[in-house]
Amino acid sequence: MRTLFSHIKQLIQVRDSTAPVSGGDLAHLPLIENAYLVIEDGLIFDFGKMDDLPELAIDEHIDVAGRIICPSWCDSHTHLVYAGNRVNEYVDRIKGKSYKEIADAGGGILNSAILLQHTSEEDLLTSARTRLNELIKLGTGAIEIKSGYGLTPEAEIKMLEVIAILKSEYDLPIKSTFLAGHALPITYKNDKSGFLDSMLQDALPQIADRKLADYIDVFCEEGYFDVSDTERILEEGRKHGLKGKIHVNQFNVIGGIEAAVKHNALTVDHLEELEESDLDALQRSTTIPVALPGCSHFLKIPYTPARKIIDRGLPIALASDFNPGSCPSGNMNFVVGLACTHMHMIPEEAINAATINGAYAMEINNEVGSIARGKKANFFITKPISSYAEIPYSFSTSVIDTCFIDGNEII
Ligand code: NIG
Ligand code: FE
Numbered sequence: 001m002r003t004l005f006s007h008i009k010q011l012i013q014v015r016d017s018t019a020p021v022s023g024g025d026l027a028h029l030p031l032i033e034n035a036y037l038v039i040e041d042g043l044i045f046d047f048g049k050m051d052d053l054p055e056l057a058i059d060e061h062i063d064v065a066g067r068i069i070c071p072s073w074c075d076s077h078t079h080l081v082y083a084g085n086r087v088n089e090y091v092d093r094i095k096g097k098s099y100k101e102i103a104d105a106g107g108g109i110l111n112s113a114i115l116l117q118h119t120s121e122e123d124l125l126t127s128a129r130t131r132l133n134e135l136i137k138l139g140t141g142a143i144e145i146k147s148g149y150g151l152t153p154e155a156e157i158k159m160l161e162v163i164a165i166l167k168s169e170y171d172l173p174i175k176s177t178f179l180a181g182h183a184l185p186i187t188y189k190n191d192k193s194g195f196l197d198s199m200l201q202d203a204l205p206q207i208a209d210r211k212l213a214d215y216i217d218v219f220c221e222e223g224y225f226d227v228s229d230t231e232r233i234l235e236e237g238r239k240h241g242l243k244g245k246i247h248v249n250q251f252n253v254i255g256g257i258e259a260a261v262k263h264n265a266l267t268v269d270h271l272e273e274l275e276e277s278d279l280d281a282l283q284r285s286t287t288i289p290v291a292l293p294g295c296s297h298f299l300k301i302p303y304t305p306a307r308k309i310i311d312r313g314l315p316i317a318l319a320s321d322f323n324p325g326s327c328p329s330g331n332m333n334f335v336v337g338l339a340c341t342h343m344h345m346i347p348e349e350a351i352n353a354a355t356i357n358g359a360y361a362m363e364i365n366n367e368v369g370s371i372a373r374g375k376k377a378n379f380f381i382t383k384p385i386s387s388y389a390e391i392p393y394s395f396s397t398s399v400i401d402t403c404f405i406d407g408n409e410i411i
Contacts, residue, residue: 002040003060003407005381010068011035011047012388013355015370020288020360021352023313029348029388037069039377042171042406047371064381067401068388070351072141072172072378073332074358074369077245077269077290079179079323080135080145081128081162082112083119086324099299099326100223100251109183112324113151116159124162131322132166135330136410139400141172141378142359142368144245144319146217148179153203156180160212171406172378175362177245178213180204180233181225196229200236208240215266216242220256227255234263245290245361249273251301261285267361269319271304272296279312288361289314291353292321293338299326306343317357318350333400337392347389377407 012031036053038046046056089102089111102108116124128145135143145163150156156178163176180199188195207213216237220230234244244265248256250272257278260268268282269290282289291304309316318339322330332354339350359369368376380403382391390399403410 001059001407002038002045002057003062004056004058005037005062005064005069006053007050007066008035008037008064008069009033009066010388011037011371012068013071013351013370014047014372015356016372018356018360018365020315020357020365022315023310026310026316026349026352027346029351037371039407042377042408044371044373044375044377046373067384068382069371069379070139070382070388070391071355071370072368072380072403072405073139073354074142074362074364075135075140075320075322075330075332076144076267076317076358076361077292077319077321078143078145078330079148079321080131080143080330081124081147081159082149082324083115083124083127084112084324085328086111089325103183103223106186108325109149110185112149113155113183113185116149117152117155121158121162124158125165128162128166131330132170136172136405137400137403138331138333138398139380139403140330140332141376141403141405142362142364143172144175144177144215144362146177146179148182148217151183151185153198153206156199156203157206157212160207164212171408173362173364173367173376175214175364176212177215177217178204178207178242179217179219180237181218181229183219183224192229196232200233204236204240208242213242215245217245217247219247220254220259221247221250222252222254227259230256230259231263234260234265238263245269249278253278257281261287266363267317270295272302274305274308279308279314282314283312288317288357290317290319290361291339291343292319292327293343294327294329294335295321296342297338298328303342306339306345306349310349315357315360316353317361318353319358319361333391333398334395337395340392341395347392350392351388378405380404
Protein backbone atom coordinates (compact mmCIF):
# COMPACT_ATOMS: atom_id res chain seq x y z
CA MET A 1 0.00 0.00 0.00
CA ARG A 2 1.57 3.26 -1.15
CA THR A 3 0.18 6.69 -0.23
CA LEU A 4 1.19 10.07 -1.65
CA PHE A 5 0.81 13.26 0.40
CA SER A 6 1.08 16.21 -1.97
CA HIS A 7 1.30 20.02 -1.71
CA ILE A 8 2.74 20.02 1.81
CA LYS A 9 3.42 23.65 2.75
CA GLN A 10 6.40 22.57 4.86
CA LEU A 11 7.69 19.06 5.49
CA ILE A 12 9.63 19.66 8.69
CA GLN A 13 12.43 17.80 10.43
CA VAL A 14 13.78 16.17 7.27
CA ARG A 15 16.94 14.62 8.63
CA ASP A 16 18.94 11.51 7.75
CA SER A 17 21.37 11.73 10.66
CA THR A 18 20.16 9.92 13.74
CA ALA A 19 22.60 11.71 16.06
CA PRO A 20 21.12 13.87 18.80
CA VAL A 21 21.05 17.55 17.86
CA SER A 22 23.27 19.65 20.12
CA GLY A 23 24.26 23.22 20.92
CA GLY A 24 23.99 25.70 18.05
CA ASP A 25 22.69 23.02 15.66
CA LEU A 26 19.44 22.93 17.63
CA ALA A 27 18.47 26.27 16.09
CA HIS A 28 18.29 24.65 12.66
CA LEU A 29 15.17 22.71 11.69
CA PRO A 30 15.71 21.18 8.25
CA LEU A 31 12.60 21.36 6.05
CA ILE A 32 11.34 21.20 2.49
CA GLU A 33 8.91 23.88 1.27
CA ASN A 34 6.07 22.81 -1.05
CA ALA A 35 6.88 19.14 -0.62
CA TYR A 36 5.52 15.68 -1.30
CA LEU A 37 5.81 12.61 0.92
CA VAL A 38 5.27 8.99 -0.09
CA ILE A 39 4.76 6.26 2.50
CA GLU A 40 4.63 2.53 1.84
CA ASP A 41 3.56 -0.24 4.20
CA GLY A 42 3.94 1.92 7.28
CA LEU A 43 7.34 3.36 6.39
CA ILE A 44 8.57 6.56 4.77
CA PHE A 45 9.38 5.66 1.16
CA ASP A 46 10.23 8.96 -0.53
CA PHE A 47 9.89 12.72 -0.24
CA GLY A 48 11.08 15.86 -1.97
CA LYS A 49 9.95 19.07 -3.63
CA MET A 50 6.61 19.00 -5.49
CA ASP A 51 8.46 20.17 -8.60
CA ASP A 52 10.52 16.96 -8.47
CA LEU A 53 7.61 14.54 -7.86
CA PRO A 54 8.52 11.37 -9.79
CA GLU A 55 6.13 9.14 -11.75
CA LEU A 56 5.12 6.56 -9.15
CA ALA A 57 2.38 3.94 -8.92
CA ILE A 58 0.19 5.20 -6.02
CA ASP A 59 -2.71 3.48 -4.24
CA GLU A 60 -3.97 6.54 -2.40
CA HIS A 61 -3.46 10.30 -2.81
CA ILE A 62 -3.98 12.82 0.00
CA ASP A 63 -3.72 16.48 -1.00
CA VAL A 64 -2.40 18.18 2.13
CA ALA A 65 -3.38 21.52 0.61
CA GLY A 66 -0.85 23.86 2.11
CA ARG A 67 -0.65 22.41 5.61
CA ILE A 68 2.49 21.36 7.54
CA ILE A 69 3.70 17.81 8.24
CA CYS A 70 5.85 17.15 11.32
CA PRO A 71 7.22 13.84 12.61
CA SER A 72 5.34 12.70 15.72
CA TRP A 73 6.46 13.80 19.16
CA CYS A 74 8.77 11.38 20.94
CA ASP A 75 7.88 11.60 24.64
CA SER A 76 10.77 9.97 26.51
CA HIS A 77 9.52 10.38 30.10
CA THR A 78 6.03 9.51 31.34
CA HIS A 79 4.29 7.78 34.23
CA LEU A 80 1.24 7.02 32.09
CA VAL A 81 0.12 4.02 34.16
CA TYR A 82 -1.42 5.21 37.42
CA ALA A 83 -4.54 4.89 39.53
CA GLY A 84 -6.98 7.64 40.44
CA ASN A 85 -5.63 11.17 40.62
CA ARG A 86 -4.24 13.66 43.13
CA VAL A 87 -6.59 16.56 42.54
CA ASN A 88 -7.00 17.06 46.31
CA GLU A 89 -3.26 17.70 46.62
CA TYR A 90 -3.50 20.18 43.75
CA VAL A 91 -6.15 22.11 45.67
CA ASP A 92 -4.05 21.89 48.86
CA ARG A 93 -1.11 23.40 46.97
CA ILE A 94 -3.29 26.24 45.67
CA LYS A 95 -4.16 26.92 49.30
CA GLY A 96 -0.48 27.18 50.19
CA LYS A 97 0.90 23.72 51.04
CA SER A 98 4.12 22.75 49.30
CA TYR A 99 4.79 19.56 47.33
CA LYS A 100 7.29 18.62 50.06
CA GLU A 101 4.85 19.25 52.92
CA ILE A 102 2.26 17.04 51.22
CA ALA A 103 4.84 14.28 50.63
CA ASP A 104 6.18 14.53 54.22
CA ALA A 105 2.64 14.04 55.52
CA GLY A 106 2.39 10.71 53.68
CA GLY A 107 0.76 12.06 50.51
CA GLY A 108 2.37 12.51 47.13
CA ILE A 109 3.90 9.42 45.55
CA LEU A 110 2.82 7.28 48.55
CA ASN A 111 -0.77 8.34 47.94
CA SER A 112 -0.58 7.15 44.32
CA ALA A 113 1.11 3.92 45.44
CA ILE A 114 -1.66 2.96 47.88
CA LEU A 115 -4.28 3.65 45.23
CA LEU A 116 -2.35 1.62 42.65
CA GLN A 117 -1.80 -1.34 44.96
CA HIS A 118 -5.58 -1.58 45.35
CA THR A 119 -6.38 -1.22 41.66
CA SER A 120 -6.64 -4.28 39.41
CA GLU A 121 -4.36 -4.75 36.43
CA GLU A 122 -7.44 -4.63 34.19
CA ASP A 123 -8.52 -1.24 35.56
CA LEU A 124 -4.99 0.15 35.26
CA LEU A 125 -4.90 -1.02 31.68
CA THR A 126 -8.25 0.56 30.86
CA SER A 127 -7.23 3.99 32.18
CA ALA A 128 -3.78 3.79 30.58
CA ARG A 129 -5.36 2.96 27.21
CA THR A 130 -7.66 5.98 27.49
CA ARG A 131 -4.70 8.27 28.22
CA LEU A 132 -2.56 6.80 25.47
CA ASN A 133 -5.35 7.13 22.90
CA GLU A 134 -5.67 10.81 23.80
CA LEU A 135 -1.93 11.39 23.55
CA ILE A 136 -1.71 9.77 20.12
CA LYS A 137 -4.37 12.21 18.90
CA LEU A 138 -2.22 15.02 20.30
CA GLY A 139 0.67 13.97 18.07
CA THR A 140 2.67 11.60 20.27
CA GLY A 141 4.15 8.81 18.15
CA ALA A 142 6.62 7.16 20.55
CA ILE A 143 6.55 7.03 24.33
CA GLU A 144 8.39 5.81 27.41
CA ILE A 145 6.35 4.67 30.43
CA LYS A 146 7.67 4.06 33.95
CA SER A 147 6.64 1.94 36.89
CA GLY A 148 7.31 3.43 40.33
CA TYR A 149 3.84 3.78 41.83
CA GLY A 150 3.82 0.16 43.02
CA LEU A 151 6.53 0.24 45.71
CA THR A 152 6.15 -3.52 46.30
CA PRO A 153 7.59 -6.15 43.95
CA GLU A 154 4.05 -7.35 43.10
CA ALA A 155 2.68 -3.89 42.35
CA GLU A 156 5.78 -2.80 40.39
CA ILE A 157 5.49 -5.94 38.29
CA LYS A 158 1.75 -5.29 37.84
CA MET A 159 2.57 -1.86 36.40
CA LEU A 160 5.22 -3.28 34.08
CA GLU A 161 2.80 -5.98 32.92
CA VAL A 162 0.32 -3.25 31.99
CA ILE A 163 3.05 -1.53 29.96
CA ALA A 164 3.91 -4.85 28.28
CA ILE A 165 0.26 -5.27 27.25
CA LEU A 166 0.21 -1.73 25.85
CA LYS A 167 3.37 -2.57 23.87
CA SER A 168 1.61 -5.58 22.36
CA GLU A 169 -1.58 -3.67 21.54
CA TYR A 170 -0.25 -0.44 20.04
CA ASP A 171 1.75 0.27 16.89
CA LEU A 172 3.73 3.18 18.29
CA PRO A 173 7.11 2.38 19.89
CA ILE A 174 6.76 2.06 23.68
CA LYS A 175 9.74 1.76 26.05
CA SER A 176 9.29 0.65 29.64
CA THR A 177 11.30 1.67 32.66
CA PHE A 178 11.50 0.02 36.07
CA LEU A 179 11.50 2.95 38.50
CA ALA A 180 13.15 0.98 41.29
CA GLY A 181 13.49 3.85 43.76
CA HIS A 182 10.64 6.37 43.62
CA ALA A 183 9.75 6.84 47.32
CA LEU A 184 10.17 4.92 50.56
CA PRO A 185 6.89 3.23 51.61
CA ILE A 186 5.76 3.56 55.26
CA THR A 187 6.48 -0.17 55.82
CA TYR A 188 10.18 0.52 55.18
CA LYS A 189 10.26 3.95 56.90
CA ASN A 190 13.52 3.21 58.75
CA ASP A 191 14.87 0.57 56.42
CA LYS A 192 15.81 2.05 53.06
CA SER A 193 18.30 -0.69 52.30
CA GLY A 194 15.61 -3.32 53.04
CA PHE A 195 13.34 -1.58 50.54
CA LEU A 196 16.11 -1.49 47.94
CA ASP A 197 16.77 -5.20 48.60
CA SER A 198 13.11 -5.92 47.82
CA MET A 199 13.32 -3.93 44.59
CA LEU A 200 16.76 -5.07 43.45
CA GLN A 201 17.03 -8.63 44.78
CA ASP A 202 13.39 -9.70 44.57
CA ALA A 203 11.72 -7.63 41.81
CA LEU A 204 14.59 -6.83 39.42
CA PRO A 205 15.64 -10.43 38.58
CA GLN A 206 12.02 -11.33 37.77
CA ILE A 207 11.59 -8.15 35.72
CA ALA A 208 14.78 -8.83 33.80
CA ASP A 209 13.97 -12.52 33.22
CA ARG A 210 10.57 -11.62 31.84
CA LYS A 211 12.03 -8.71 29.82
CA LEU A 212 9.49 -6.38 31.40
CA ALA A 213 11.79 -3.33 31.37
CA ASP A 214 14.09 -1.59 28.93
CA TYR A 215 15.59 0.84 31.47
CA ILE A 216 16.03 1.43 35.19
CA ASP A 217 15.25 4.65 37.07
CA VAL A 218 15.57 6.26 40.51
CA PHE A 219 14.42 9.54 42.05
CA CYS A 220 17.80 10.89 43.20
CA GLU A 221 16.77 13.66 45.57
CA GLU A 222 17.04 14.82 49.17
CA GLY A 223 14.49 12.90 51.23
CA TYR A 224 14.14 10.19 48.58
CA PHE A 225 17.25 8.32 47.34
CA ASP A 226 20.80 9.63 47.73
CA VAL A 227 23.80 9.28 45.44
CA SER A 228 24.93 5.96 46.90
CA ASP A 229 21.40 4.51 46.51
CA THR A 230 21.40 5.83 42.94
CA GLU A 231 24.74 4.18 42.21
CA ARG A 232 23.51 0.92 43.69
CA ILE A 233 20.37 0.98 41.54
CA LEU A 234 22.29 1.90 38.38
CA GLU A 235 24.88 -0.80 39.07
CA GLU A 236 22.25 -3.51 39.66
CA GLY A 237 20.41 -2.38 36.53
CA ARG A 238 23.60 -2.65 34.50
CA LYS A 239 24.09 -6.24 35.70
CA HIS A 240 20.71 -7.02 34.14
CA GLY A 241 21.40 -5.08 30.93
CA LEU A 242 19.28 -2.05 31.86
CA LYS A 243 20.66 1.44 31.25
CA GLY A 244 19.71 4.27 33.56
CA LYS A 245 17.20 7.03 32.86
CA ILE A 246 17.07 8.91 36.13
CA HIS A 247 15.10 11.61 37.94
CA VAL A 248 17.68 14.06 39.26
CA ASN A 249 18.22 17.72 40.24
CA GLN A 250 14.47 18.40 40.54
CA PHE A 251 14.70 20.30 43.82
CA ASN A 252 18.33 19.99 44.96
CA VAL A 253 21.78 19.37 43.53
CA ILE A 254 23.27 16.39 45.39
CA GLY A 255 25.74 14.99 42.87
CA GLY A 256 23.34 12.71 41.01
CA ILE A 257 24.28 13.89 37.53
CA GLU A 258 27.93 13.03 38.07
CA ALA A 259 26.91 9.58 39.33
CA ALA A 260 24.61 9.07 36.33
CA VAL A 261 27.37 10.02 33.92
CA LYS A 262 29.80 7.71 35.70
CA HIS A 263 27.32 4.85 35.17
CA ASN A 264 26.68 5.76 31.53
CA ALA A 265 23.04 6.65 32.06
CA LEU A 266 21.16 7.24 28.83
CA THR A 267 19.32 10.27 30.21
CA VAL A 268 19.18 12.59 33.20
CA ASP A 269 15.71 14.06 33.60
CA HIS A 270 14.31 17.17 35.36
CA LEU A 271 17.41 19.37 36.00
CA GLU A 272 15.37 22.30 37.24
CA GLU A 273 18.39 22.95 39.49
CA LEU A 274 21.70 22.80 37.67
CA GLU A 275 25.25 23.77 38.58
CA GLU A 276 28.29 24.36 36.39
CA SER A 277 29.83 21.10 37.64
CA ASP A 278 26.74 19.21 36.37
CA LEU A 279 27.25 20.76 32.94
CA ASP A 280 30.95 19.84 33.08
CA ALA A 281 29.99 16.21 33.77
CA LEU A 282 27.46 16.17 30.93
CA GLN A 283 30.07 17.53 28.52
CA ARG A 284 32.21 14.47 29.23
CA SER A 285 29.35 12.08 28.43
CA THR A 286 26.81 10.80 25.91
CA THR A 287 24.06 11.17 28.54
CA ILE A 288 21.29 13.45 27.27
CA PRO A 289 19.57 15.97 29.56
CA VAL A 290 15.76 15.82 29.44
CA ALA A 291 13.69 18.81 30.50
CA LEU A 292 10.13 18.44 31.78
CA PRO A 293 8.58 21.91 31.62
CA GLY A 294 5.06 20.63 32.34
CA CYS A 295 6.26 19.74 35.84
CA SER A 296 7.79 23.20 36.36
CA HIS A 297 4.52 24.77 35.24
CA PHE A 298 2.32 22.60 37.47
CA LEU A 299 4.50 22.69 40.62
CA LYS A 300 5.59 26.30 40.06
CA ILE A 301 9.26 25.37 40.39
CA PRO A 302 12.08 26.74 38.20
CA TYR A 303 12.29 25.72 34.56
CA THR A 304 15.32 23.73 33.43
CA PRO A 305 17.91 26.29 32.23
CA ALA A 306 17.90 25.19 28.61
CA ARG A 307 20.03 28.10 27.41
CA LYS A 308 22.88 27.11 29.74
CA ILE A 309 22.66 23.55 28.45
CA ILE A 310 22.57 24.61 24.79
CA ASP A 311 25.33 27.20 25.24
CA ARG A 312 27.60 24.40 26.48
CA GLY A 313 27.10 22.66 23.13
CA LEU A 314 24.99 19.92 24.71
CA PRO A 315 21.85 18.24 23.35
CA ILE A 316 18.52 18.53 25.17
CA ALA A 317 15.27 16.56 24.90
CA LEU A 318 11.80 17.64 25.99
CA ALA A 319 9.32 15.22 27.55
CA SER A 320 5.98 15.49 29.33
CA ASP A 321 6.53 13.67 32.68
CA PHE A 322 2.80 12.85 32.51
CA ASN A 323 1.88 11.72 36.04
CA PRO A 324 -0.88 12.36 38.60
CA GLY A 325 1.24 14.39 41.04
CA SER A 326 3.58 16.80 39.32
CA CYS A 327 2.22 16.98 35.77
CA PRO A 328 -1.22 15.57 34.98
CA SER A 329 -0.84 16.26 31.26
CA GLY A 330 0.98 14.45 28.47
CA ASN A 331 0.27 17.07 25.81
CA MET A 332 3.59 17.48 24.00
CA ASN A 333 2.31 20.52 22.07
CA PHE A 334 1.95 22.28 25.41
CA VAL A 335 5.41 21.02 26.46
CA VAL A 336 6.92 22.55 23.30
CA GLY A 337 5.02 25.78 24.00
CA LEU A 338 6.23 25.95 27.60
CA ALA A 339 9.82 25.37 26.45
CA CYS A 340 9.56 28.32 24.07
CA THR A 341 7.74 30.66 26.42
CA HIS A 342 9.54 29.86 29.67
CA MET A 343 12.86 28.24 28.75
CA HIS A 344 13.71 30.68 25.96
CA MET A 345 14.03 27.92 23.41
CA ILE A 346 13.22 29.04 19.89
CA PRO A 347 10.60 26.91 18.09
CA GLU A 348 13.28 25.15 16.02
CA GLU A 349 15.14 24.13 19.19
CA ALA A 350 12.00 22.94 20.95
CA ILE A 351 10.83 20.90 17.95
CA ASN A 352 14.26 19.26 17.60
CA ALA A 353 14.21 18.50 21.34
CA ALA A 354 10.73 16.93 21.18
CA THR A 355 11.34 14.81 18.07
CA ILE A 356 14.81 13.48 17.17
CA ASN A 357 16.32 14.14 20.61
CA GLY A 358 13.34 12.52 22.33
CA ALA A 359 13.87 9.52 20.07
CA TYR A 360 17.54 9.39 21.09
CA ALA A 361 16.43 9.48 24.75
CA MET A 362 14.62 6.19 24.05
CA GLU A 363 17.26 4.76 21.68
CA ILE A 364 14.81 4.67 18.79
CA ASN A 365 16.41 7.47 16.79
CA ASN A 366 16.93 5.09 13.86
CA GLU A 367 13.16 4.37 13.79
CA VAL A 368 11.36 7.65 14.52
CA GLY A 369 11.98 11.33 15.28
CA SER A 370 12.58 12.64 11.76
CA ILE A 371 11.42 12.36 8.19
CA ALA A 372 13.92 9.96 6.62
CA ARG A 373 13.57 7.08 4.16
CA GLY A 374 12.89 3.80 5.96
CA LYS A 375 11.75 5.40 9.20
CA LYS A 376 8.27 4.73 10.57
CA ALA A 377 5.50 6.81 9.00
CA ASN A 378 4.63 8.38 12.36
CA PHE A 379 3.74 12.03 11.79
CA PHE A 380 0.98 14.60 12.04
CA ILE A 381 -0.61 17.02 9.62
CA THR A 382 -1.44 20.43 11.06
CA LYS A 383 -4.50 22.55 10.44
CA PRO A 384 -3.85 25.45 8.05
CA ILE A 385 -1.22 27.49 9.94
CA SER A 386 1.19 30.17 8.79
CA SER A 387 4.33 28.56 10.23
CA TYR A 388 5.45 25.80 12.59
CA ALA A 389 5.95 28.51 15.21
CA GLU A 390 2.15 28.36 15.62
CA ILE A 391 2.63 25.01 17.40
CA PRO A 392 4.09 26.62 20.55
CA TYR A 393 2.13 29.83 19.95
CA SER A 394 -1.28 28.12 20.09
CA PHE A 395 -0.81 26.90 23.64
CA SER A 396 -4.40 26.08 24.44
CA THR A 397 -5.78 25.03 21.05
CA SER A 398 -4.48 22.10 19.06
CA VAL A 399 -3.00 22.89 15.67
CA ILE A 400 -3.05 19.18 14.82
CA ASP A 401 -5.52 17.98 12.23
CA THR A 402 -4.61 14.33 11.54
CA CYS A 403 -2.13 11.87 13.05
CA PHE A 404 -0.56 8.84 11.41
CA ILE A 405 1.09 5.91 13.19
CA ASP A 406 2.80 3.31 11.00
CA GLY A 407 1.13 5.03 8.08
CA ASN A 408 -2.38 4.48 9.49
CA GLU A 409 -4.60 7.47 10.11
CA ILE A 410 -5.70 7.68 13.75
CA ILE A 411 -9.44 8.15 13.98
O1 NIG B 1 8.92 13.04 37.69
N1 NIG B 1 9.97 13.37 40.72
C1 NIG B 1 9.57 12.25 40.86
N2 NIG B 1 8.58 11.64 40.23
C2 NIG B 1 7.58 12.22 39.40
C3 NIG B 1 6.37 12.69 40.10
C4 NIG B 1 5.96 11.95 41.23
C5 NIG B 1 4.62 12.30 41.80
O2 NIG B 1 4.44 13.36 42.40
O3 NIG B 1 3.73 11.46 41.67
C6 NIG B 1 8.16 13.34 38.58
O4 NIG B 1 7.88 14.52 38.81
FE1 FE C 1 8.95 11.66 36.24
